[in-house]
Amino acid sequence: MRKLTGLLFAGGLGFMLLAIASGLDFGSPPMRIGEAIQSASPQEVGAANIVTSVVLGYRGIDTLGELAILFAAASAAGLVLGRRHTTTGTQRKGGFVLFHGGALIFPFLLTIGFYIIFHGHLTPGGGFQGGVILAAAFFLPLLARPGARLHHSILSVIEAFAGASFILIGLAALGEGQAFLQPMLNQDTLGALISAGTLPLLYIAVGLKVGAELASLLSNLAQTESEQ
Amino acid sequence: MIPGVTLELILYVTALGLVIIGLAGVVLSSHLFRMVLALVIAEAGANLMLVLSGYRWDAVAPILMQRTDQPAMVDPVPQAMVLTAIVIGVGIQALAVSILIRIRQRYGNLKRREVAEKMDAEIAASAGIRRDISQDAPLGERPLSPLPAHTAESRGGDA
Amino acid sequence: MNNLVLTIALPLLGAFLLPVVMRLSQALGLWLGPIILGYGCWLLGNLWFSDISLPLSVAIGGFDAPYGINLYLDSLALLFAFAVQLLGLICWPYGLNQDTARRQALMLLLVAASTGLALSGDLFNLYVFYELAAVATFGLVVASSTSAAYAATFRYLILSGIGSVLTLLGIALIYSQTGTLNLAHLAQLAPELLNNRLGLTAYLLILIGIGVKAELFPVNAWVPEIYATASSRLSGFLAGLLSKLALLIILRLLVLIFDQPEAVQIVLILGILGVISGEFAAWRAKDMRRMLGFSSIGQLGIIFIALSLPDERGLLALLALSLHHLVIKTGLFMLADGWGGSLERLTGAAKRSPVGAALFTLFALSLVGVPPLPGFWAKFTLITELAAQSEPLYLIGLLVFLLATVIETSYLFRIVVKLYSSAETTSEQPEHQQLPGLSLATASLFGIALLTATVLIAPIGDGLQAVAAEAKNTELYIQTVIPATPGGQL
Structure with missing residues (x-):
């Protein structure tokens, strides 16, 4: 009975939403603020990737909140799972391919991760995408050797200082008499690697923070799983 | 192409379909881990809907290129929002899974009904209420909660 | 600035x-x-x-x-x-x-x-902060690391996940219709673009989504278990303040953007249902924490009824009730720090902790609305306002509100009587529950705040009136955020 009502309800909601959504003007959005941002952002922010201008400039505090959410989730997961010391040696190691493949791919993942972070203001990508790849780079060895552990103390230092530097860059602008998180420094040529003022710095902070946060989340989960 | 089936229809049906499948999954599944997975599906649908809100016909990604004839670009704001929403979703899912690991360790399994009953029993025990009335006693013997424990999540979905 | x-x-x-x-x-x-x-x-x-x-x-x-x-x-x-x-x-x-x-x-x-x-002042930014508050709450609840806390948090997490999906959908609908997220800008555009079925749907989605935290009727299943398993301080913060902040968002949306009669009616109906379900469940609850949790659902239902009132006096009642509930609920949760268990255990507790019992009685009196205390004033404002409305739905709201007050009186004073009864504690209950000193001191702080408010009720009332008038002024909001340009709308 519950299942039937649930299905009926879900179907009804879907039908209603579809009816509403089909009334929308698909393919030609109003772009009230989108258009203005597109035309103003090369001068105001100076990043070739306009999504980056929005993420770090126009909606910078959203990104800060997002970092805080990741941090909160990682702290909460740490609280839940605790830090038990696992006994090494009892776990089965990964196979040959996983073990050596992981070691082989590690430097490439690092390079790609940092490349994506550094070019976040020029190409699709940025701190979040690059940070995820960094986390993967450090998590891969854990899969190959389940007993191995990440250095949580180093991770938490990176976590702390990457997050803090994002806010401190914002506060620096405030100290200069401007608004919090206002882009500073020289914008330079549009499309150059060193351009767009503080945006690349912010993205490096984001990338490190995301990488450290995800790595600690994943290693926490992996360790707890190997406890069982 | 079948007449009447336009690209927009397909996209909207996909986005809203994912949301509905996800919500229905949360309501209907009796296993806690499947509820998390269903939530992930629903979130994907909501994110797709958000991206669609900035889509423009024949427009390119909002990245300026070194050329004079810059074609029209899609709205950058929904893309930034969706990036935020995805990361938020990932954080919450990771937390949900880590909580599930602990629930599994403490309560032995992840069946929705059993976990809800054990939770009720534990709260009552820690509050010092004698539970001589079993959970299966007539409804009138139990504290009337606005949402009975084992259907609580599902009723939430009916909202 | x-x-x-x-x-x-x-x-x-x-x-x-x-x-x-x-x-x-x-x-x-x-x-x-x-x-x-x-x-x-x-x-x-x-x-x-x-x-x-x-x-x-x-x-x-x-x-x-x-x-x-x-x-x-x-x-x-x-x-x-x-x-x-x-x-x-x-x-x-x-x-x-x-x-x-x-x-x-x-x-x-x-x-x-x-x-x-x-x-x-931005719709999506509000969503981000809302999620941050949610995740931080999950973490703080699981910090008590009991199995029940894990299970309760998981339920909360799923409900709030559903809420966030619905909110995102609502935001997506609004954005694809208007192309903006700023509340003031939306307020400018709303009469033209959102005064239709689509706007109402988006509003409903966001209302249910945000309502998870505001303990709105159908999405409040997390409330009793979370308050029963979280630390009392945290429960005080959540019930006292976070629910009001979610309410504040709904208030802003209602005043600025969704100024439609249907939008208000939905809030009223859900509020009435919340009052009924919350108060009856509180009456049946057998332990202090869950009783406070259910009662907070009921109280927030009353506040939602106030939210649905159309004019400035309604907003005044809303503010008065919210602030009053903030002080009282947080104070009561502080007392639950020591008295959190079964209500039976409280028999004769006044002897062991006279200050705690006195504070409980004070809070109970004000919550019920006994005249000199601020609770009376808040409730009186709401009653006069409800009675002045001509729509029958408001009359139902008034009746439900009066019924709720009777139920509240019944379950709160049952405890007060228990506290002061001299019945011997039987051998069954060896543990004498002691109030921790810090919690008692904090609760006293709220008691003092309540008494101060009783004395200063007139200036506070005038102040709140001004606050309400300012919050109701849509024009002022728009002018402040987007100063008028000669060219008109953006």
Whole structure:
């Protein structure tokens, strides 16, 4: 009975939403603020990737909140799972391919991760995408050797200082008499690697923070799983 | 192409379909881990809907290129929002899974009904209420909660 | 006025750094959070008494609204932001154990998010802060690390996940119709673009989504278990303040954007259902914490009824009820710190803790609405306002409200009688529940605040009236955020 009502309800909601959504003007959005941002952002922010201008400039505090959410989730997961010391040696190691493949791919993942972070203001990508790849780079060895552990103390230092530097860059602008998180420094040529003022710095902070946060989340989960 | 089936229809049906499948999954599944997975599906649908809100016909990604004839670009704001929403979703899912690991360790399994009953029993025990009335006693013997424990999540979905 | 953002940025900074600072020097780490919150109180308190003309709008990142995100500060936002920082300080997780750094960091995040909820003037930014508050809450609840806390948190997480999916859908609908997210800009566009079925659907989705935290009727299943398993301080913060902040968002949306009769009616109906379900469940509850949780659902239902009132006096009643409930519920949860268990155990507790019993009685009297206390005044405003409405639905609301008051009186005074009864505690109940000194002191603080409000009821009433008038003024909001340009609309 519950299942039937649930299905009926879900179907009804879907039908209603579809009816509403089909009334929308698909393919030609109003772009009230989108258009203005597109035309103003090369001068105001100076990043070739306009999504980056929005993420770090126009909606910078959203990104800060997002970092805080990741941090909160990682702290909460740490609280839940605790830090038990696992006994090494009892776990089965990964196979040959996983073990050596992981070691082989590690430097490439690092390079790609940092490349994506550094070019976040020029190409699709940025701190979040690059940070995820960094986390993967450090998590891969854990899969190959389940007993191995990440250095949580180093991770938490990176976590702390990457997050803090994002806010401190914002506060620096405030100290200069401007608004919090206002882009500073020289914008330079549009499309150059060193351009767009503080945006690349912010993205490096984001990338490190995301990488450290995800790595600690994943290693926490992996360790707890190997406890069982 | 079948007449009447336009690209927009397909996209909207996909986005809203994912949301509905996800919500229905949360309501209907009796296993806690499947509820998390269903939530992930629903979130994907909501994110797709958000991206669609900035889509423009024949427009390119909002990245300026070194050329004079810059074609029209899609709205950058929904893309930034969706990036935020995805990361938020990932954080919450990771937390949900880590909580599930602990629930599994403490309560032995992840069946929705059993976990809800054990939770009720534990709260009552820690509050010092004698539970001589079993959970299966007539409804009138139990504290009337606005949402009975084992259907609580599902009723939430009916909202 | 750019400093305003410090009330959000500094708690976040503190939270990020706290785990490292705590490892370097525990003494410094323990002081870090309270100092940051104290500074926040000082900053906002100064604003209240300074001659800066409110309301004002602060553009973050130097990007003017509606392109960037702005903080909007009127008296209402200032009041709530100040309450967040102060209550954060009061409900601070003192106490030392191996998780202190994480718990305090999460509390700082919760305060930062709540301040953001009070101040932000951007729809999506509100969503981000809302999620941050949710995740920080999950972390703080599981910090008590009982199995029940894990299960309760998981239920809350799923419900709030559903809420966030619905909110995102609502935001997507609004954005694809209007192409903006700024509340003031939306308010400008709403009469033209959102006064239709689509707008109403988006509103409903967001109402249910945000309503999870506001303990709105169909999505409040998490309430009793979370309050029963979380620490009392945290429950006090959640029930007292976070629910009101969610309410504040709904209020802003209703006043600024969705000024439609249907939108108001939905709130009224859900409020009535919330009152009925919450109060009856509270009456049947057998332990203190769950009773307080259910009663808070009922109280918030009453506040939702006040939210549906059309004019300024309705908003005044809403504010009075909210602030009153903030003080009372937080105070009661402080008492539940020692008296959290079964109600049977409270028999004769007045002898062991006369101050606690006196405070409970005081809170109960004011919650029910006995004349000299502020609760009477708040409820009286609501009754007169409800009675003045001509629509029959409001009459039902009035009747339900009166019924709720009767039920409230019954279950609260059952406890008061128990507290003062001299019946011998039987051998069955060996544990005499003691109120921890810190909780009792905090509860006394709220008791004193309540009594002060009783004395100063007239000036407070006038002040709230002004606050309500300002919050109801859509034109003022739009003018402040987007100063009129000669060319007209953007």
